[in-house]
């Protein structure tokens with residue numbers, strides 16, 4: 322099977338994890354801090370808070386930005402469910418802004434239209450989660466300008482996008498947002514097995530996220546100690562969680578991070594090859610914006626005939642080509658339908674979904690494997706529905 326995504330694990334990764342495993346600390350040791358420092362330095366953010374998943378990081382980000390019951394978070398319907406669920410954990414409402422049909426990212430024009438209406442209805446969002454699909458940045462400049470006018474905070478869900486750039490800068494530097502979140506799930510650009518990180522330039526947000534990551538407990542700090550309490554003393558002053566990353570995860574992440582640039586470089590080369598070799602086929606290829614330099618987490622094509630998607634998907638899978646579909650629009654999930662959303666609410670995301678197909682793309686993919694994907698796909702595209710190949 323040629324998978325749609327796959328981690329790259331070398332002997333040096335294994336050795337880094339073994340070193341952590343045989344060290345004094347399996348959790349709450351020095352490696353998490355080192356990993357946080359290395360990522361914040363790499364992407365140009367002041368602070369980084371490592372967690373056990375991007376989902377946890379999104380939850381912490383919402384809490385740090387004060388999201389609570391009675392407030393609303395907006396995001397793209399074309400994302401993984403976690404980008405929206407983080408609001409529900411805080412008791413807040415979710416709403417969506419439809420995508421631009423070319424970039425597949427949240428559309429700033431639709432955002433502005435919806436903000437104008439919401440100002441009248443008093444349903445303005447407190448937070449917008451901007452998702453950089455496939456690692457291509459949203460139009461952050463436009464979104465940031467609207468945040469200044471309408472007063473919402475911005476979280477970048479950059480789960481796909483570590484190593485990608487926007488306007489020449491690494492995504493995560495926080496020029497146009499309050500907090501950026503990365504995922505280190507194995508299919509993402511670099512992995513910790515499971516893991517996430519929240520980046521920010523605001524010390525208060527970093528402190529709150531660090532505090533809530535570990536139960537909302539503060540340990541024996543000078544200012545907490547009084548005459549009757551000693552160095553054992555700790556205080557829980559907020560309701561936090563255990564969202565901590567382990568030393569093993571951080572060791573793997575540190576080791577992977579040294580190869581981030583080469584991972585992205587290879588993904589970019591594979592994306593370019595797909596682009597050149599698929600140009601003449603009846604498919605829509607990803608639109609690249611000048612100001613974006615994506616990390617290429619995914620290579621998504623759309624079939625010009627969406628009616629053939631099921632047939633082509635099944636036939637590719639049958640030939641051991643692990644295609645996938647990103648994403649089923651979040652508002653159409655039963656959980657969100659039960660909250661009042663339905664098919665027809667965000668038609669750009671729905672039309673995109675019906676035609677979308679993610680082709681295999683991962684660091685170790687060979688040109689030969691890619692050529693097989695391309696040749697099988699083109700055969701299938703020119704095959705008539707109903708006919709069967711031997």
Ligand SMILES: *Cc1c(COP(=O)(O)O)cnc(C)c1O
Nearest residue numbers: 374375376401403480504505506
């Ligand atoms: C993978 C992903 C997440 C969740 O990441 P985890 O680390 O698995 O929690 C969130 N948002 C998007 C867009 C993702 O692709």
